Amino acid sequence: MQLPEAKSKFIEAWGKLGSEWGINRTMAQVHALLMVSPEALTTEEIMEELKISRGNANMTLRDLISWGLVEKQHKAGERKEYFFADKDTWNIARQVAKERRKRELDPIIKILDELSKVEGDKKDEAFKTFNKSVNDINKLAKNVDKTLETMLKAEENWFWGSIFKMFK
Amino acid sequence: MQLPEAKSKFIEAWGKLGSEWGINRTMAQVHALLMVSPEALTTEEIMEELKISRGNANMTLRDLISWGLVEKQHKAGERKEYFFADKDTWNIARQVAKERRKRELDPIIKILDELSKVEGDKKDEAFKTFNKSVNDINKLAKNVDKTLETMLKAEENWFWGSIFKMFK
DNA sequence: ATAAACTTTCAAATTATTTTGAAAGTTAGA
DNA sequence: TCTAACTTTCAAAATAATTTGAAAGTTTAT
Structure with missing residues (x-):
């Protein structure tokens, strides 16, 4: 198995587990994606990778932040917001x-x-x-x-x- | 607050908690009802008390049995099945x-x-x-x-x- | 064997949850 | 101030989960 396949399996499994425990599937998936990403990602990148809409990505990220699992990051000289997950x-x-x-x-x-x-x-x-x-x-x-x-x-x-x- | 009101509050709260943890609301409610019932109940009584259909009651009870939370009981000389929950x-x-x-x-x-x-x-x-x-x-x-x-x-x-x- | 009593099934209807996407809102820099 | 880049909102649409109810199935007693 190669990394990209492993990555989607992980995201899928984490999403399923989340939904079995009353956590929105997409929220768990976004969290999974950020957990395996060394770098902070933009909303665009998350939308792209998980094929979800802008609105969904935005709401989900806000939720993850309110759960204390994800934080916003800003890069010098950039307007865009980046999102990063604690991996501990x-x-x-x-x-x-x-x-x-x-x-x-x-x-x-x-x-x-x-x-x-x-x-x-x-x-x-x-x-x-x-x-x-x-x-x-x-x-x-x-x-x-x-x-x-x-x-x-x-x-x-x-x-x-x-x-x-x-x-x- | 009187018993009947307290009982429905309990059933409602248990149902809500269940649904937040990925357990079907009705299943949690039937469980709650049986937990506060000193006697085993029939499907009829459960349908009546929770205002649910026969099919729903039947499936839910089967689930609860497969979870090991409820058991069937039979009363001598009766065809009907009674359901009883462990209260420990x-x-x-x-x-x-x-x-x-x-x-x-x-x-x-x-x-x-x-x-x-x-x-x-x-x-x-x-x-x-x-x-x-x-x-x-x-x-x-x-x-x-x-x-x-x-x-x-x-x-x-x-x-x-x-x-x-x-x-x- | 038949009927009454009771239980189970499951396709269709309902209800709840999630997702979309376009419009409105915000912010930073020229 | 104005505009482009970016974020947020939320009503409507899509999807998913649950519930219904009537028909089919089963069991027991006669």
Whole structure:
């Protein structure tokens, strides 16, 4: 297999994985492309390589920037914007964990907290089951939340810091 | 807030969370409904409660069974099938991790292994970057895979076993 | 063997998500 | 200021995912 073929396989696979995990396929593909590009790319180049429209490229890049996975670069004497992806997988994982925590975990914990407070007849099986399930999920979610928080400040923490070295 | 309202909020929230993580909204909702139901439910009851069609209910229940989250039950002297969800959050988490590992992580590792083998000009920046990114992701994926494997047999392992007790 | 009770299938309809592309907006330099 | 280079927006179009519902299939009891 040659590089160009390998590259498109990688982009395709990353796009598929993303879409299976609720991340827009194109966003994952643009990210994949930038991850294997030594140089920052222009919108034009990305449109060209992935055969996507200008609007799509623009929106996707903005999203990637808001996820903290891509940054804009400017080259001296050029008007064009260049886009560059951090290639440190650990940073990427941390960044994704951080964003998903903020966007999805935190909101559901808020709801679960509310639902934990619902009062009812302690003899009623329906109420008992509801209560137990909601409370258990809430506990699990809070534990995941705490674990992520610890993870995200790994550098400051000897314990997780040493666990993470195992993953590098 | 009363139980019926709380129940629908829970079902709605679980459905939303599912869809954000690539799990069909209806599937997550049916799962949520069964999680708060002390008794096993029939297809009819599920259709009724969630206002979904028979076909949808049937397919969704089959999916949930294939995910290992729901099981069929039969009541003596009845033709109807009843559906019941495991309510132990830790089992649910394990089960989901197990399935997603099999369905999504394993396939991507297979692709990454192939792409790791691609040969090329070691002076070429494009090749070097491709190689490094693919290899790094591959390593991370393999570590996640190993960690999940260990997690999934937690009971047999003193280290993770004791970590997990913190989550129970 | 037949009928009633129940489950499964899947093509077509619906709904949700993503993508396009042309127009509007912005910026930098002459 | 004006214009060319570049970026952003967003309504409409295209695509993808989900859902429906009626027909076909299956099972059980008589």
